[in-house]
Amino acid sequence: MLAELLDLAPSGVEEVDAGRDIVEYAVYGAPGELPALPDLKAAAGEALVEVSTSEIADDWSERWRAFHQPLVLAPRLTVRPPWEPPGHTEIDLVIDPGQAFGTGAHATTRLCLELILELDANDAAGGSFLDLGCGSGVLAITAAKLGWASVLAVDNDPAALVATRTNAEVNQAAIDIRGLDLRVEPTPGADTVAANLLGPLLLGWAERLAGAPDPPARVIASGLLLAEADRVAAAFTTSGLIELRRRARGEWAVVLLGRG
Numbered sequence: 001m002l003a004e005l006l007d008l009a010p011s012g013v014e015e016v017d018a019g020r021d022i023v024e025y026a027v028y029g030a031p032g033e034l035p036a037l038p039d040l041k042a043a044a045g046e047a048l049v050e051v052s053t054s055e056i057a058d059d060w061s062e063r064w065r066a067f068h069q070p071l072v073l074a075p076r077l078t079v080r081p082p083w084e085p086p087g088h089t090e091i092d093l094v095i096d097p098g099q100a101f102g103t104g105a106h107a108t109t110r111l112c113l114e115l116i117l118e119l120d121a122n123d124a125a126g127g128s129f130l131d132l133g134c135g136s137g138v139l140a141i142t143a144a145k146l147g148w149a150s151v152l153a154v155d156n157d158p159a160a161l162v163a164t165r166t167n168a169e170v171n172q173a174a175i176d177i178r179g180l181d182l183r184v185e186p187t188p189g190a191d192t193v194a195a196n197l198l199g200p201l202l203l204g205w206a207e208r209l210a211g212a213p214d215p216p217a218r219v220i221a222s223g224l225l226l227a228e229a230d231r232v233a234a235a236f237t238t239s240g241l242i243e244l245r246r247r248a249r250g251e252w253a254v255v256l257l258g259r260g
Helices: 002-008 060-067 107-118 138-146 158-170 199-209 226-239
Strands: 013-017 022-027 040-044 047-051 071-073 077-080 091-094 128-132 150-155 176-179 192-196 218-225 242-249 252-258
Touching: 071 107, 077 107, 077 138, 091 138, 091 158, 107 138, 107 192, 107 218, 107 242, 107 252, 128 138, 138 150, 138 158, 138 192, 150 158, 158 176, 199 218, 199 226, 218 226, 226 242, 226 252
Parallel strands: 022 047, 077 091, 128 150, 128 192, 150 176, 192 218
Antiparallel strands: 013 022, 040 047, 071 077, 218 252, 242 252
16 A cells, blocks of 8 residues: 555655554645545555545645654664754664655554663674564664664565665664565564564464474564554464563554563
């Protein structure tokens, strides 16, 4: 859905938190430049996708910038767009939200970052990290800055790969970036996997992971509505992964799973 909207409105598309069980995409463009999109609803897994268009003032690009405020998880991490001044934390990341990706402030990404920062330094030293569905690359770049020995970012969206590569270069983060369709291709092995995906994708991956010879030691599963968290956590038990920690923010949840 997101890739198709970007083809129609390259000026910008944004996922908006519209409440429980609803995913809303805001399509940006100057008056007269928006495509003729009908109001519609479509199912995406267990979520309902709503698409609608409305014109906003000529200064929409400045308003868009004002929307993307820095994310500060003091004292460890600041994630900011390039037009904001440097932060005063241990790690200061510059993430360009680009056409379709935020800077990490969405609840699902923020929850992932909080758990990544909570992992012991021993998890990073000498370990490998996989950002499964990397988007802007903020999780992978953070992992590289925290000292994971090898970091891989994968996504099936070409725009995400471009954004991740650009952001990695800006932040001087050494990460590997590859295209991958999680639904049909095997997942690369890693000690720690951050999977900020939708619930149905996580359930499908958990099912395939059950037959993997070497499942990850830790999985950070996000992109979950609160009502989905128990079911997704249970799905990973067939791979020997049990729930260790859970966080929630608004209607969203993240679960840290490990080998006990």
